[in-house]
Amino acid sequence: MTEAQELAQRIHDGVLQSLAVARIRLDRALATGGPLAHDVGEDLRALLDREIAALRDLVRGAGPARAGVGATLTETAHRLESLTGISVSVDERATADPTTGRVLHEALHNAIRHSGATHVRVIVAGVGKHLVGQVRDNGRGFDPGAARRGLGITAMYARTKAAGGELEIDSTGAGTVVTVTLPRSAGR
Template identity: 35%
Template sequence: LEYAGLIPHQALFTPPGSPHQHLPYVVTTVVVGVGLYATLAFTVRAFAGIYERQRRELVRREQALSRLSAKLLSTREEERRQLAGRLHDELGQTLAAARWALAAGSPQEADQLLGQAVELLRDLARELRPPLLDELGLEPALRHLVERFSAASGLKVELELTLPRGRLPRRMETALFRVIQEALENVRRHAGASRVEVRLGVEGGKLVGEVRDDGRGFDPGGPEGVGLPGLREWMSGVGGSLEIESTRGKGTRIRFWAPLPSPV
């Protein structure tokens, strides 16, 4: 303390009985006490700041989880509604026509209509969980999906797949398949496109995919993009992300990515 200039040199050699005899010790005690108090106050303040940041982060994550759960419920409800609509509109009408054919004494026509109903049910089952996805894996299932889509829509589809060797986890394969399937369905319904590009491969240790069309484009927040938030939920469920870029008159680009898992 003397060296630092906090205590006068003479104070250390004050004669006994002097009123300043204990001054160095008092000053030392005060300085040490103030230092300890400042250190303690700084430590408490630092811990309080860390606690507050962690508390805010926890609240943010809870709110995000709540929003995600609500979106998942909404997406599932929308999928159920679409399935119910197809069952009612397509299957219901076909079965009703078969019943009328039987009532009119046309068993052959009724048999044809029942065959159409069976094929429709098979199509719905394939859309929910295509057998090729379970039996052969993601790449054959996607190639089959694109072939059927192109044949049904008349659109030219450029497909580029550079997937890793081996099978991906089932949940990952399902998510990637459904995202591409729903993106193509959105193109068919709304895009008015003449050409579609589908790409899925490995980039920088991640699985990266893209569905791009040259259609009319749309507002992702408008009614034409109602089913698209569900695509984000599929990717979020496997630790990935998805972004949608679309401008009126300039087409749409859906890009998605997820961590590359170990092959199974």
């Protein structure tokens, strides 16, 4: 991956995801027809302040501090749940590696942004010689073959392929399941 591609991916995985969540939260507040609730405004201000600081760090080359993959998935799930009201659960039966974590992070954000789901479940499990991660939602689904592949889905496929794994997106009118399967290695 070139330096420009890496920067684009870091911006996509960080600030753009958070700004999309802020937009969802704002849209929901505005849809109520009344004045924007003070607590929603405060939540959005705090979210934007965090992302402005993250962008400044990125521009300076610092980048965000990295927690463990499992902790990051759980933290992201809790944050998205509190910001959007969509129920999000994480069931980590095996330790996710960075590739699995990034793919699941993207799939989780896609479910929150696009599916109209009321519940999203993230699962990480060891299955034989493989590490399997899934994001399942109960949203409206989509046709993966007909959908335009944006940077996020393209990066999910590229990361999975580069790690010697497979990515499957199964979607019906009753939701979407994104499954990433990677071979376990000594580091996973």
